Amino acid sequence: MSMLLSALVADLKASLSDAAAQFRAADDGDFKRLLGVALADMQAKRPITKPGEVGLFALQARYAVQAQDFAALKTHMWADPANTPKPWEPSYPGLVPRVAAAWDGVAWWLEFSPAPTMLQITVWGDTFRFWYFARHLLSETPDATTINPADRGLLLLRAQAEAMRELAMRNVVKPQQMRDGYTSMPRNGTPAALFESLLAEFKGVR
Structure with missing residues (x-):
């Protein structure tokens, strides 16, 4: 139908x-x-799950989410434990920042607490890839409805x-x-x- x-x-x-x-x-x-x-x-x-990403900058805590259908952050793939130096190694980047999605009334943002450091970006990469829950859509355009x-x-x-x-x-x-x-x-x-x-x-x- x-x-x-x-x-x-x-x-x-x-x-x-x-x-x-x-x-x-x-x-x-x-x-x-x-x-x-x-x-x-x-x-x-x-729920609909989709991938997204943002580019990271040292000491910048807030990043705009570009996906127009973003509804909530699910999880992220940054800071892979397999690629993380041990705490006793000089290159240990410290604890992974907490990341949360925030709505400011106009747009969605990803907020890091604390902001990523240059060492963390060097070790884990400057691209923060994540999975998010997307909003469903009803449309008059064929195949655009997501249900x-x-x-x-x-x-x-x-x-x-x-x-x-x-x-x-x-x-x-x-x-x-x-x-x-x-x-x-x-x-x-x-x-x-x-x-x-x-x-x-x-x-x-x-």
């Missing part, structure tokens, strides 16, 4: 049945937002749960009829009950 954003929106609307009428934003904005919430949870459920087609139903299931949560927050208590995106089974219940049921099903999927 199509993984284009428009196709996902159409299927989400259809699955919500009459409840879809409660979401009235222009240009299907509500449904895109619901899918966006689901997409964020898919990062934990179905695996096999997980299409899982994405819709989480979006449906979010829709029921919002209806419950609006104090909608009338039972809703829908068909869940993962098993395609019909569901009936209040929005609050459906939210709990759908979210539990999403969390239970391996």
Whole structure:
């Protein structure tokens, strides 16, 4: 089935049945937002790992991450123990700096604590290679959506749960009829009950 954003929106609307009428934003904005919430949870459920790198400079502690889809630092390959001199050797570079990813409200940075020294760069290299978790993407461009087609139903299931949560927050208590995106089974219940049921099903999927 199509993984284009428009196709996902159409299927989400259809699955919500009459409840879809409660979401009235222009240009299907509500449904895109619901899918966006689901997409964020898919990062934990179905993470994407990609490689990245930055060039290091002595005594510089902060480096801009160039990857536009960066979500979190996973691990790095710098400071290979096999290539590290022993503590009693003159060329011992000291302890490996701690590295963390930081978001400043505009961009992601890698922060070294303390900053790498010239000796460390000489021993371990001036290229810091790492693995990072990437953000998922929904797109109208063919093959640009990063969700695996096999997980299409899982994405819709989480979006449906979010829709029921919002209806419950609006104090909608009338039972809703829908068909869940993962098993395609019909569901009936209040929005609050459906939210709990759908979210539990999403969390239970391996």
